[in-house]
Amino acid sequence: MKFALLINTGPYQHQAADTAYQFARAALAEGHTIRRIFFYQDGVYNASRLSVPPQDDRHIVRRWSALAAEHRIELLLCSASALRRGILDKEGARVNAIDTDNLAPGFRLAGLAQLIDAGIEADRLLSFAD
Amino acid sequence: MKFALLINTGPYQHQAADTAYQFARAALAEGHTIRRIFFYQDGVYNASRLSVPPQDDRHIVRRWSALAAEHRIELLLCSASALRRGILDKEGARVNAIDTDNLAPGFRLAGLAQLIDAGIEADRLLSFAD
Amino acid sequence: MSTKKRIMIVNHRPPHGTLHAWESLDLTLTAAAFEQEVSVVFMGDGVFQLLADQDTSQINIKNFAPAYRTFRDYDIRHVYVEKEALARRGLSSDDLLIDVNLVDTGALCRLMTEQDIILHF
Amino acid sequence: MSTKKRIMIVNHRPPHGTLHAWESLDLTLTAAAFEQEVSVVFMGDGVFQLLADQDTSQINIKNFAPAYRTFRDYDIRHVYVEKEALARRGLSSDDLLIDVNLVDTGALCRLMTEQDIILHF
Amino acid sequence: MDWKRMLHTVNKSPTESDKLETCLRFTQAGHAVLLIENAVYAALAESAMAGQWPDKSSGITVYVLTPDLAARGLLGRDLHPDIRQIDYPGFVRLVTENDVVQSW
Amino acid sequence: MDWKRMLHTVNKSPTESDKLETCLRFTQAGHAVLLIENAVYAALAESAMAGQWPDKSSGITVYVLTPDLAARGLLGRDLHPDIRQIDYPGFVRLVTENDVVQSW
Numbered sequence: 001m002k003f004a005l006l007i008n009t010g011p012y013q014h015q016a017a018d019t020a021y022q023f024a025r026a027a028l029a030e031g032h033t034i035r036r037i038f039f040y041q042d043g044v045y046n047a048s049r050l051s052v053p054p055q056d057d058r059h060i061v062r063r064w065s066a067l068a069a070e071h072r073i074e075l076l077l078c079s080a081s082a083l084r085r086g087i088l089d090k091e092g093a094r095v096n097a098i099d100t101d102n103l104a105p106g107f108r109l110a111g112l113a114q115l116i117d118a119g120i121e122a123d124r125l126l127s128f129a130d
Numbered sequence: 131m132k133f134a135l136l137i138n139t140g141p142y143q144h145q146a147a148d149t150a151y152q153f154a155r156a157a158l159a160e161g162h163t164i165r166r167i168f169f170y171q172d173g174v175y176n177a178s179r180l181s182v183p184p185q186d187d188r189h190i191v192r193r194w195s196a197l198a199a200e201h202r203i204e205l206l207l208c209s210a211s212a213l214r215r216g217i218l219d220k221e222g223a224r225v226n227a228i229d230t231d232n233l234a235p236g237f238r239l240a241g242l243a244q245l246i247d248a249g250i251e252a253d254r255l256l257s258f259a260d
Numbered sequence: 261m262s263t264k265k266r267i268m269i270v271n272h273r274p275p276h277g278t279l280h281a282w283e284s285l286d287l288t289l290t291a292a293a294f295e296q297e298v299s300v301v302f303m304g305d306g307v308f309q310l311l312a313d314q315d316t317s318q319i320n321i322k323n324f325a326p327a328y329r330t331f332r333d334y335d336i337r338h339v340y341v342e343k344e345a346l347a348r349r350g351l352s353s354d355d356l357l358i359d360v361n362l363v364d365t366g367a368l369c370r371l372m373t374e375q376d377i378i379l380h381f
Numbered sequence: 382m383s384t385k386k387r388i389m390i391v392n393h394r395p396p397h398g399t400l401h402a403w404e405s406l407d408l409t410l411t412a413a414a415f416e417q418e419v420s421v422v423f424m425g426d427g428v429f430q431l432l433a434d435q436d437t438s439q440i441n442i443k444n445f446a447p448a449y450r451t452f453r454d455y456d457i458r459h460v461y462v463e464k465e466a467l468a469r470r471g472l473s474s475d476d477l478l479i480d481v482n483l484v485d486t487g488a489l490c491r492l493m494t495e496q497d498i499i500l501h502f
Numbered sequence: 503m504d505w506k507r508m509l510h511t512v513n514k515s516p517t518e519s520d521k522l523e524t525c526l527r528f529t530q531a532g533h534a535v536l537l538i539e540n541a542v543y544a545a546l547a548e549s550a551m552a553g554q555w556p557d558k559s560s561g562i563t564v565y566v567l568t569p570d571l572a573a574r575g576l577l578g579r580d581l582h583p584d585i586r587q588i589d590y591p592g593f594v595r596l597v598t599e600n601d602v603v604q605s606w
Numbered sequence: 607m608d609w610k611r612m613l614h615t616v617n618k619s620p621t622e623s624d625k626l627e628t629c630l631r632f633t634q635a636g637h638a639v640l641l642i643e644n645a646v647y648a649a650l651a652e653s654a655m656a657g658q659w660p661d662k663s664s665g666i667t668v669y670v671l672t673p674d675l676a677a678r679g680l681l682g683r684d685l686h687p688d689i690r691q692i693d694y695p696g697f698v699r700l701v702t703e704n705d706v707v708q709s710w
Contacts, residue, residue, distance in 0.1 A: 001702050006379070010215070012214055013172050013215075014400075015398050015643045016617065018441070019440075019643060022694050023697060023698065026693075026695050026697065027698045029695070030695060030699075032702075041279065045175070045216070048215070049228070050216035050217070050223070050228055050230070050231075051213075051214065051215060052216070052218070052226045052228070053213070053214045054210070054214070054443070057214075057442075058442065058443075081283065083181075083182040084182065084184070084187075085140070085143075085181060086175070086181035087180070088180045092182070093180070096182045098182070100180070100231075101180075102230065111290070112287055112290040113290055115287070115290075116267070116291050116294045117294075119376075120265050124701055125379075126709065128709065129709060133597070142279050144278055145276055145278070145319075145513070145539045145540075148319060149513070152320070152590050153590060155590070156589075156590035156591050156593065156594045160595075170408070171400065171401070171404050184322070187321075188320050188321065210407065241411070242407060242408055243411055243414075243415055245408070245411075246388070246412050246415045247415075249386060249497075250384050250385075250386050254597055254598070255500075256597065256603050256605065259501070259502075273518070274515055274518075274540050274574065276539070276540070276570075276573050277514075277518075277539045277540030278540075304624070305515050305517045305518060305540075305543065308543060308574060311574065312575055313575040314572075314573060314574060314575040315572045315575070315577075316573040317572075319573050321573065323573075325575075348548070349543075349548060349549060350579075365632070373609060373610055379709075380710050394644075395619055395622075395647060395678065397674075397678060398622075398643045399644075425520070425524065425621055426619050426622060426644075426647070429647060429679075432678065432679040434681070435676075435677060436676045436679070437676075437677040438676075439672075439676055439677065439693075440674065440677050442677065444677075446679075470647075470650060471650060471684060486528070489528065490528055493528060493604075494506055494508075494530075496506075498602070499604045501605060517624065519623070520621065
């Protein structure tokens, strides 16, 4: 079965990003497909490559990047949510005359239409939120 | 009277950072002093210089920087909260071998002890949270 | 992509205290522009999103409430408000910014059964 | 700075679902290390923070619950748990990781009156 | 034991959270309660809080932040008569007049 | 009108939010409810939800995510007898067995 996931909360502060990750791992292990994970609202904070959690804790951002690379999953961020909250790709930094970007590998900015598109294309759209 | 403020939620997602700002403006206008504003938990997201809100909306991060410069207020972030959530100063970026920092002007990383210190030094410690 | 799905967006929270109402509205308008069959539900404190006369100037937060009036332009006709939620707050449909369908729990249950995707905010 | 203040930290939320419990604990230990007079209160769902036998290995989240045992090392002796909150959840003080003082609303009200700073998490 | 004047602030609606109800359990004579952000909905005459407010003889004063009322379209509505409206300077004054502030 | 099998997930304790209560109002025969994250506290035999669960004849099945029970120290405790424990693969199965998933 094809799943799409929607994540609406930031890492660490809420468990939702952890639950989504554990769900994704279990779904992939059972032979299901995940095409796209969409990060909306505070969910965009999951994509900052500047995140440095304590060494004995999980690294949520890197975990997403690794999962995406391993299983060819699109990690998309709502660009309006991301810009507002300070998550920028190179293009966003350039356009807004900011000296740096902070998007982690494997993530890409997108429009909300691509969330709708994910919902249409997938057999199930699951959201993980506050 | 001397106030210290504690802000525990991120910008935009929760109104707390707005309420704190309006309170601070009113307190300063009434002749009170604010020495230190401490950002803890998701509050550290208030300090990202990469934030690009819609043009017709307020710019919460720049508003803090301007307030601090105007009234010589210390803007301190809990460094453990900030590192975990991807808010880094130059030193944090260097130590963790990350290619860039994202701390906005006027903000500084600090330890939680400096929140306690703020509470001791101020006549009133007010918190703005979820 | 030509497939059409029935999408329902359910709003539970009051506006301004958090960004949920605004970002839910953005998603609703996007789904409608994408020509999906969109239903919008306001239940519990979510009914406060539609209250008339919101004036955010004193808190310097952008007032997005007028955007609910664009529902008509986007051809969003399935707008449902939980009847009991309004009543319990001393409100009636006259207090709201736009025309809505007042529904009870049973009717909402049936509407949910017709959807392909349901997202809560 | 030599001034001493009486600081109370009040915990309302269960652990793991959010980071509030952990970050409140960090602040509590810092305040104690700073030699302030610290009181810690667990009320409502906050009493779940102290529940024994928490095992977070299956959700791969760091289990910080053992750190409550360091309260003794930090000389944090004012640990209060709302009696009614425990009872309503079918729990007793035997179910908790550490020794606590069970208090009712009236006693907590009086304790609050003695504080200089009260922070809720 | 010294007696302190206390200001309690609450920022969640009575539907979103039980914080307001809990706060009122810990509010004593001489204390003030200030409703801000989403808690201003509690000031509606008809709300989950109706009938649960401390009465006039309690010595507790309840305030609501007017800018937050206005933002939510509640200014012209039927509000609980004993709740006093204040603006940000009034908020600052309440903080100075009380010894301790609790944000629930 | 087509009838859909539905899975409802809830992640807040009954004290934190009224989401679980609201969700149950919209849960019909044949539906499943899954308690995750802080909602697993609702599975305690003594909780704000005691006496509010749908009975066996309702055709509603309530599940709880075991890894979240374990994380919170609830595995050995007195839980509501009709609530079934499942792990992440079980969560995945519930999603596939139902046509629509609502995360409240």
